[in-house]
Amino acid sequence: MDIAPLILLAAGGTGGHLFPAEALGVELIKRGLRVRLVTDSRAVRYGALFSKDMIDVVPSETVRGRSPWQLARTGIWLAVGTATALNVIRRLRPAAVVGFGGYPTVPPLMAARLLRVPSVIHDANAVLGRANRFLSRHVSAVATSLPGVLDRDPALRQKTTTVGTPMRPAILAAAAIAYNPPGATGPLRLLVVGGSQGARVMSDIVPGAIERLEPSLWSRLILTQQVREEDMTRVRAVYDRLKIQAELKPFIADLPARLASNHLVVSRSGAGTVAELAAIGRPSILVPLPGSIDQDQFANAGVLSQAGGAIRIAQGDFTSDRLASEISNLLAEPARLTAMAEAARSVGRLDAAERLADLVVKVAGI
Template sequence: MTDLVLLAAGGTGGHLFPAEALAAALAGQGFAVDLATDARAARYAGHFPARELHILPSDTVRGRSPVALARTGLALASGFVSSLALIRRLKPVAVVGFGGYPTVPPLMAAAVLGVPTIVHEANGVMGRANRMLARRVSAIATGFPGVVDADPVLKAKAVWTGNPLRPAAVAAAATPFDPPVPGGELRVLVFGGSQGARVMSDVVPDAVERLDADLRRRLVLTQQAREEDLERVVGTYARLGVRAEVKPFFDDLPARMAGAHLVVARSGAGTVAELSAIGRPSILVPLPHALDQDQAANARTLSAVDAALVLRQVEFEPDRLALELHSFASEPMSLTRMADHARSQGVLDAAERLAGLVRHLAAGGAVATFRGNSA
């Protein structure tokens, strides 16, 4: 009988993409994989490589009012009871969570039943759901080094694996950086995460309008924009005579990243991991209102090695962006250096590292004796 690993992920595509990468790695090692998630995230899971998809009750903490907390507590309690029944029926050899509140019920249930458990923390700081689980799970896998070093208890069961990359990103990483040449095209990719970001539509077109005519002629833009912003963004670029492709969503984003000279984006964990693996320079604008400031922490990992320029959202305004675009266009070698620095941070085998940890714990090994993929 094939050993089964239950993966738990939810909330956003950012949680599901690394879970998908791990699922592929585990399948390659002979494991069966099921996915537990909530109804909200299930829309991203249509092509998830799982034997079966399990929708569990869950909710996110949306406020501090007694009613909101009670509603979330009831949903999580219902999910916990359902998870106990599911795990008893499936008998997985391990349960792996990727963050978000939908992971809490199945991970808690697995811990209670004595099943080896792992949480993967993709960001540079630990999220709230993973913090709830951290002391109860068997191991903590991290996307960045040193995430839990300040807590000796958590550090003792932490393993740095990197962030698992979807297959399209691994494939794109094989594309070498095409250095821009003085007076030649400057290919810029702009996006704001799986749901887009209005700030990109508000700032980037106005910044492009501030560029001199020669640079605008050289510019080749690919930009993600929300449906409600699409008409005005497309209209601005058409009026300026800028070559631009603007869509609400690109399903081949890693390939487009590989074709870019410069990426302007938010700094979610998946974006930073793919920029590093593919090796592309970037201007990163961390999401400003996140409670944990996780995107700021992610962005610092690239800015610290001069692979990215990080602008706070209050700094990300048309005049400043136009200045930076002009600077990069005037000194194209700086983009080549940043690309090299970004690639130095890439972890192409993160999914295999994490699969090795799963295999080690499922076989009864301890975190302290894990020695990478050879385990």
């Protein structure tokens, strides 16, 4: 019996990289192909599709500074990872390798190039990430979530296809749930998330914003907030004092269902979060992570804000007073929330996994 071709998926060990890889994996399995994941040790926390026997861990390192010592250390670890990835690819003989960003994708994609295995990278951001930018000239094809990402580079534009961000099954299920705006006197559901590791700024700003809301809203508010363990006590103390119905968690495992069930989302604007808000169609207040070299989160949030589906607030302007004002205004206008939900949904693509799978199969020649 012939063995089905194998597609090796490579992703950094955070949800923003792993969830699109999982979504593509589901689609490829539907088509009768085999998949495996190569990543770093953080992946087990996020992967629902990939069991431990489907994962190969390859050493890697992120560029953390520009000093000669830091660059040398990163180079050594990436070289070790590439040697390990060469052995993995020789052993598994994949038909293609697909990378989803993050420095753990560099060793397997470089190993694929050295062994002349077809390869694809996918980038979900409005600005190509550093690892993918490095890899883009060494792969067979580039897939982006958003149009125009590489329009200024003719050489890369020719091998670039816009496919959207592949959505895992839980997001597709959540996308089938219509947005239901808050009633005049009913519950007000607010979700606050800060990325895969949580964000301290949310713990610093959101409790003060809730305290500044009209007291008549406190009894109606149902709040779910991602909070780091070290911030849990101080955040909970504020909500307990205000008698807010609040669920605080360091990690929200069922995030797709939470996105679908809430009236308003306050969040960072990582590529995965923005794509999921668009796919499900939920209004949001987005606070881009500052300080990144490419300002990718600011650009990501801009996609939704320009469409009318989100309010983008730079972190320097993100104060308790400003957030309280925005929340109050939105909750007072259910029709505006509904319009924002529809605008966000207009940006989303639910067939991205199929489109990316088509590209991968074409590149692999299977």
